[in-house]
Amino acid sequence: MRAIAEIARCDPRRVVGLISGTSADGIDAALVEITGAGLEARLRLLAGLTHPLPAADREELFRMFDPTTATVDRLTRFNFRLGELFAEAALAVIAKAGASAGDVHLIGSHGQTVWHIPAPDGATLQIGEAAVIAERTGLPVIADFRVADMAAGGGGAPLAAYFDLVVFRHPERSRASQNIGGIGNVTYLPAGCGPDDILAFDTGPGNMLIDAAVAALTGGRELFDRDGAMxxxxxxxxxxxxxxxxxxxxxxxxxxxxxREVYGRPFAARLLGEARRRRLGPDDTVATISAFTADSIVRAYRDFLIPRGGLDEVVVAGGGSYNRFLRDRIAAGLGAPVRQSEDYGVDGKLKEAMFFALMASDAVAGLATNVPRATGASGPRVLGKFVPGPRPA
Known part of the structure; x- marks a missing residue:
């Protein structure tokens, strides 16, 4: 076992970040070299990939999102099964980098959110057993990042605010860092900002409703609207x-x-029913649902961000950042340039995996990685639980 203190003394640290997001389309894995810590940390992506979920496991995962089918025994078993898949993803990304587990210091795993209850009665559950990941890889794991913030009265989200502050803040330009995953979330970074100056929140639906509509309207032949073509x-x-x-x-x-508790399958089913009632074809249905995502982002900025100090540019990441329809509609609605995170050295598909690598790295350094102004927590907290693993040879 490698003690936290020993890992904390290493600089740079090589950390694997893992997450299966709200779209539940695979496990994103990133091997990141992190030099320094806190706001001065510098990240270099060594390798990244999306580890696909086998069809049977993805179906079982969606049963875990439904309280009527997520029985205690099934949830318990699938927590361990998903841990196996997360371990596979970690080992795969290490191999892709041409490294071995012995070259890596730590894993940061978000897991898969199956249910999230916002404050004031906040509670959350992520699965993908960290002890299984640690045992299979031989590496220590930091996991379960959201609960400490929620125990302190926060919403447990959005956690991306910390990564955005480290990577995207600028001394002279006001930026919005917009992630479009299953859910949309934004971090507003005024020019020259520090942790007490930013604003971050979930804007509303991201790809979740679009993906559900595309899958239903194509009979499962397509699972998302590639480049916003439909x-x-x-x-x-x-x-x-x-x-x-x-x-x-x-x-x-x-x-x-x-x-997903708000914008999951039942919400999508209602949208598809309304589209049929309005006699809309598949393309018109997807266009309207996509416009809902884009315009919800635009309205959030107009109502809550721009009045705080203007906006010079939007940096988008996540699967939706590759959807040209969304990018163009957001840019037109805001009258501001919309740029992909790749323009700033961050792979949009791997951003979330990268930020859980950063959060794990800073956790072993004893640094708080929640942003109370974003989550509503009563103060800064070190996030994550430590699971030691047998060190690989």
Whole structure:
């Protein structure tokens, strides 16, 4: 076993970050070399990949999202099964980098959120057993990052605010770092900002509703709208879009967080039913649902961000950052340039995996990685639980 103090003395540290996000389309894994710590940390991506979930496991995962099918015995078993898959992802990304587990100091695993209850009655559950990951890889694991923030009265999200502050803050330009995963979340970084100056929250739906619509309308042949092609061919139903934008969550002031509990399969099924009632074809349906995601982001900025100090540019990451329809509609709505995170050296598909590597690295250094202004917690907290692993030879 390698003690925390020993890992903390290593600089740079090589850390694997792991996450299966709200889209539940695979396990993102990133091997990152991290030099320094805290706001002065510098990250270099050594390798990254998305480890696919076998079809049977993905179906079982979606059963875990439904309280009527997520029985205690099934959830317990699948927690361990998902730990095996996370371990496979970690070993795969290490091998892709041409390294061995002995070259790596630590793993930071977010796991897979199956249920999240926002504050004030906050609670959350992520699965993908960290002890299994540690045993299979031989490496120590930091996991379960959200609960310490929630125990301190925070929402447990968005945690990306810390990574965004480290990587994207600028002395002269005000930026919004927008992740478009299953759910959309933003970190507003005013020019020259520190931790007490930023604002971060979940903007609303990201790809989750779009993906569900595409899968249903193509009979499962497609699982997402590649490059926004369907939406670009379609025509937005403006009247229905206005109804969608009256969604209560969008009017709620930050700090706030949301997830599959609000915008999951039941919500998507209602949208598809309404599209049929309106006699919309597949492309028009996807266009309108995509416009809902894009315009919810634009309205969030207008209502909560721009009044705080203007906006010079938007940096987008996540699967939705590759959807041209979303990027173009957000840019048109804001009148500001929208750039992909790759322009700043961050792979948009791997951003979340990279930030859990950073959070694990800073956890062993004893540094707080929540941003109370973003989450609503009563103060800074060191996030994550430590699981030692037998050190690989």
């Amino acid at each position: 939406a670009s061919r379609g025509r937005v139903d403006a009247a229905w879009l206005e109804d969608l934008l009256a969604d209560p969550y969008l009017k709620q002031a930050p700090p706030k967080t949301t997830g």
